[in-house]
Amino acid sequence: MKFFIYLSNYFSNRETIQEIILIPVIATLLAIFLGLLLLIVSGSSTQIALTALVALFTGSFGSLSAISETLTAATPLIFAALGIAVGFRAGLFNIGAEGQIILGGMAAVAIGFSFQLPFFLHLLFLLLAGALLGACYAFISGWLKATTGAHEVITTIMLNLIAYRLLDFFLRMPAIQKEGRNDPISKSIFETAELPRILNYLDPNLRVHMGFIIAIIAVTFVYWLIFHTTIGYEFRAVGKNLDASKYGGINSSMTIIVAMSLAGLLAGLAGATQISGILGRATPGFSAGIGFDAIAVALLGRAHPIGVLFSSILFGALIAGGRAMQVSADVSLDLITVIQALIIIFIAAPILIRKLFPWVFK
Amino acid sequence: MKLKLNEISKSFGPVKANSDINLTVDCGEILGLLGENGAGKTTLMNILTGLYKPDSGSILIDSQLKEFHNPREANKNGVGMVHQHFMLVPVFSVTENIILGAEPTTIFNKIDLTNAKEKVLKISSEYNLDVDPDQLIEKLPVGIQQRVEIIKILFRDAEILIFDEPTAVLTPQEVIEFFAIIKNLKKAGKAIVFITHKLHEVLEVCDRINVLRSGKIVGEELPKKTNNKKLAELMVGRKVNLKTSRQIVEKGEVLLEVNNLSILSENKEPLLSNLDVKLHKNEILGIAGVQGNGQTEFIEALTGLRKISSGKISYFGKECKNFSPRKIHQLGVRHIPEDRQKQGLIGDFSLTENIILNTYYEKKFSNNIALNWSNAKKEAKRIIEKFDVRTNSEEIIADKLSGGNQQKLLIGREMSRSINLLIASQPTRGVDVGSIEYIHNQIVMARNKGIGVLLNSTELDEIIALSDRIIVFYEGRVIAEFPSNADPNIIGLAMAGVN
Numbered sequence: 001m002k003f004f005i006y007l008s009n010y011f012s013n014r015e016t017i018q019e020i021i022l023i024p025v026i027a028t029l030l031a032i033f034l035g036l037l038l039l040i041v042s043g044s045s046t047q048i049a050l051t052a053l054v055a056l057f058t059g060s061f062g063s064l065s066a067i068s069e070t071l072t073a074a075t076p077l078i079f080a081a082l083g084i085a086v087g088f089r090a091g092l093f094n095i096g097a098e099g100q101i102i103l104g105g106m107a108a109v110a111i112g113f114s115f116q117l118p119f120f121l122h123l124l125f126l127l128l129a130g131a132l133l134g135a136c137y138a139f140i141s142g143w144l145k146a147t148t149g150a151h152e153v154i155t156t157i158m159l160n161l162i163a164y165r166l167l168d169f170f171l172r173m174p175a176i177q178k179e180g181r182n183d184p185i186s187k188s189i190f191e192t193a194e195l196p197r198i199l200n201y202l203d204p205n206l207r208v209h210m211g212f213i214i215a216i217i218a219v220t221f222v223y224w225l226i227f228h229t230t231i232g233y234e235f236r237a238v239g240k241n242l243d244a245s246k247y248g249g250i251n252s253s254m255t256i257i258v259a260m261s262l263a264g265l266l267a268g269l270a271g272a273t274q275i276s277g278i279l280g281r282a283t284p285g286f287s288a289g290i291g292f293d294a295i296a297v298a299l300l301g302r303a304h305p306i307g308v309l310f311s312s313i314l315f316g317a318l319i320a321g322g323r324a325m326q327v328s329a330d331v332s333l334d335l336i337t338v339i340q341a342l343i344i345i346f347i348a349a350p351i352l353i354r355k356l357f358p359w360v361f362k
Numbered sequence: 363m364k365l366k367l368n369e370i371s372k373s374f375g376p377v378k379a380n381s382d383i384n385l386t387v388d389c390g391e392i393l394g395l396l397g398e399n400g401a402g403k404t405t406l407m408n409i410l411t412g413l414y415k416p417d418s419g420s421i422l423i424d425s426q427l428k429e430f431h432n433p434r435e436a437n438k439n440g441v442g443m444v445h446q447h448f449m450l451v452p453v454f455s456v457t458e459n460i461i462l463g464a465e466p467t468t469i470f471n472k473i474d475l476t477n478a479k480e481k482v483l484k485i486s487s488e489y490n491l492d493v494d495p496d497q498l499i500e501k502l503p504v505g506i507q508q509r510v511e512i513i514k515i516l517f518r519d520a521e522i523l524i525f526d527e528p529t530a531v532l533t534p535q536e537v538i539e540f541f542a543i544i545k546n547l548k549k550a551g552k553a554i555v556f557i558t559h560k561l562h563e564v565l566e567v568c569d570r571i572n573v574l575r576s577g578k579i580v581g582e583e584l585p586k587k588t589n590n591k592k593l594a595e596l597m598v599g600r601k602v603n604l605k606t607s608r609q610i611v612e613k614g615e616v617l618l619e620v621n622n623l624s625i626l627s628e629n630k631e632p633l634l635s636n637l638d639v640k641l642h643k644n645e646i647l648g649i650a651g652v653q654g655n656g657q658t659e660f661i662e663a664l665t666g667l668r669k670i671s672s673g674k675i676s677y678f679g680k681e682c683k684n685f686s687p688r689k690i691h692q693l694g695v696r697h698i699p700e701d702r703q704k705q706g707l708i709g710d711f712s713l714t715e716n717i718i719l720n721t722y723y724e725k726k727f728s729n730n731i732a733l734n735w736s737n738a739k740k741e742a743k744r745i746i747e748k749f750d751v752r753t754n755s756e757e758i759i760a761d762k763l764s765g766g767n768q769q770k771l772l773i774g775r776e777m778s779r780s781i782n783l784l785i786a787s788q789p790t791r792g793v794d795v796g797s798i799e800y801i802h803n804q805i806v807m808a809r810n811k812g813i814g815v816l817l818n819s820t821e822l823d824e825i826i827a828l829s830d831r832i833i834v835f836y837e838g839r840v841i842a843e844f845p846s847n848a849d850p851n852i853i854g855l856a857m858a859g860v861n
Binding site: 249 | 667691699707720730735
């Protein structure tokens with residue numbers, strides 16, 4: 001219990017421990033339970049539902065390789081959701097992480113295959129390029145909002161669509177498309193640009209890579225930024241009360257632009273690490289909806305960096321466990337989407353959880 | 363109908379909001395319920411209207427025991443409440459608002475607007491309310507909106523009427539009209555509870571006055587046998603000085619000079635036209651006027667929050683062209699904004715975070731990158747102590763403070779640093795008597811120390827009590843200027859546009 005109190009102080013001193021830990025935990029368990037119930041109602045036997053449940057847990061945390069898969073899936077979510085959390089703090093609803101991931105990934109691929117550099121330098125260069133292009137792409141929305149008042153939800157959605165088409169175009173360019181292929185697929189990046197796997201010495205099949213470590217560093221950095229810097233203070237002031245922040249002499253237009261660009265930078269890193277750590281090249285759907293899942297993750301984590309870290313790992317676990325579930329119980333991966341959606345619904349309705357489990361909150 | 367509350371008690375956690383409250387109101391009587399913010403007035407009325415359940419005690423109407431579980435049940439038993447913040451739909455007409463929730467219907471559930479309108483008109487003429495049932499709410503002034511609220515409860519056949527701080531949002535003229543209305547209601551035999559913290563109001567209209575302090579009734583007074591001073595002492599629990607002593611100080615050089623200032627709205631309508639204002643050292647310049655006559659825009663222009671269309675603003679002899687709020691703050695101009703919750707404070711931020719709202723970037727609190735929370739905390743503690751903000755921690759959020767304490771925090775923040783000029787807008791709005799006294803003293807002390815103060819208030823009493831010179835705003839212009847000893851009635855006429 002002491003640990004939890006310690007943890008809750010870390011999260012925020014303004015919300016009770018119940019809000020921060022109990023509600024997400026109950027929401028998750030309840031969602032999994034309802035998901036399995038759905039399985040039974042739709043005709044599967046209880047036997048299969050139980051197998052699926054076991055697979056969901058063993059596939060996410062049951063073995064070293066399961067944990068590795070969970071963390072691998074969590075890595076891009078951490079970056080992108082951190083970006084969205086930064087936006088939330090400044091009062092911005094950034095739907096554009098998907099597009100920013102694509103742009104970041106495109107920059108990473110281009111740097112990755114175009115030339116060779118010494119190992120560390122090449123990698124650094126790749127990550128910087130991804131971050132920078134993601135930031136530039138988000139800057140457009142921030143700048144439009146600050147100068148014309150265009151709502152960021154609209155502009156980021158539109159920029160997502162543009163990003164998809166840009167990627168299609170990019171993958172068909174002769175300089176980029178893999179030689180001898182007709183389908184849209186980029187050349188592969190050089191090995192010097194790859195993020196090394198961190199558990200290679202145990203088993204070369206464990207995919208969890210350096211990106212996870214960088215993500216943890218990013219969590220710490222964003223925490224420090226939001227709660228301990230003047231920029232973070234400006235973000236939060238603008239996000240909580242625009243009038244008061246203007247009264248306090250904060251340049252709100254500038255703050256909005258900076259917050260949006262930072263969000264794009266983090267999403268761009270999500271794209272770059274995904275390319276450099278896992279995929280090695282770009283294909284039309286390489287962003288895989290991570291930018292949208294990240295919105296749910298940021299909400300679940302209450303726009304707090306540490307909350308984001310834990311909820312990313314939860315979503316990573318659902319993805320990894322879902323794959324195992326598909327293999328051993330032949331249950332569609334779509335069930336995971338249902339469970340994710342249920343979690344979000346329960347999180348968004350904490351009163352419902354309190355009413356259903358009153359004894360927990362005594 | 364006769365209302366009797368018997369030994370009502372209600373606690374929220376460790377806080378006793380009401381303890382053993384006994385209270386009666388007879389028909390044809392106005393009972394004043396006087397108390398500071400947080401004294402438990404609202405809790406008591408929420409119990410009476412069925413929003414809260416009392417921990418113990420009973421409610422009797424005409425000697426019959428009643429128990430209300432929600433406002434609708436209270437309504438059915440003849441209890442109606444006019445809230446401080448109106449519950450009206452702006453785009454609905456008066457009639458539509460009045461019937462909302464109790465719509466009379468004909469066959470097939472069709473709303474019977476014609477009948478409803480007739481009933482509204484009947485009530486309106488019966489009590490001299492003079493409300494047009496077809497007008498949209500958003501087109502009506504606040505005073506009329508309040509009458510709509512009154513008709514709303516009369517429409518539901520209320521016999522016991524509760525008014526929660528009804529005059530807080532009214533202009534002086536509207537207050538006079540409101541008093542006439544409740545006297546009419548009294549004549550018609552209604553039992554009325556009038557909740558307020560303004561002393562002269564209870565003295566003027568009430569038949570009996572109950573004073574509430576820290577959840578207890580601490581005294582019952584009759585208006586004829588009591589006075590302002592006695593009531594204030596009962597309310598606050600200690601001796602209160604209602605008159606701020608203000609010795610004459612020779613005014614010094616000009617600190618602020620406004621020349622020919624005009625501001626146009628986005629539709630090119632003039633908000634302010636050709637304003638000339640001068641403020642001197644050691645001077646409190648009062649801006650009187652009914653709300654919405656350009657005072658807000660004027661102050662926004664002075665503090666860099668609004669662009670001016672033409673004219674000149676000079677601080678300390680230097681023209682300030684398009685200065686940002688921060689730059690003006692750096693000149694030593696401090697601003698107490700009229701709406702502390704909307705502008706002055708961030709409700710969700712801790713007291714510490716609020717204390718550095720306009721200085722967070724200064725060397726003391728930041729090294730340009732990271733914030734120095736320990737210095738900020740020290741500063742917050744210093745201000746909380748020096749300005750008597752009642753709180754047990756500087757880490758709670760500002761929303762948790764009472765209105766008076768929020769205002770003290772804000773005033774503390776603005777007045778505790780090097781200051782040359784103070785712009786105070788509605789510095790005592792929604793603040794209890796004890797805090798008003800404190801805030802007024804702070805303002806006069808600042809002026810005595812050589813600071814120029816621009817005081818904007820819609821409370822004429824406040825302007826007259828504090829100002830060395832008074833200007834009156836009317837439709838974006840200064841239409842009159844008065845010395846401090848001018849006749850309040852003449853100032854009142856100027857506020858209404860008569861010059």
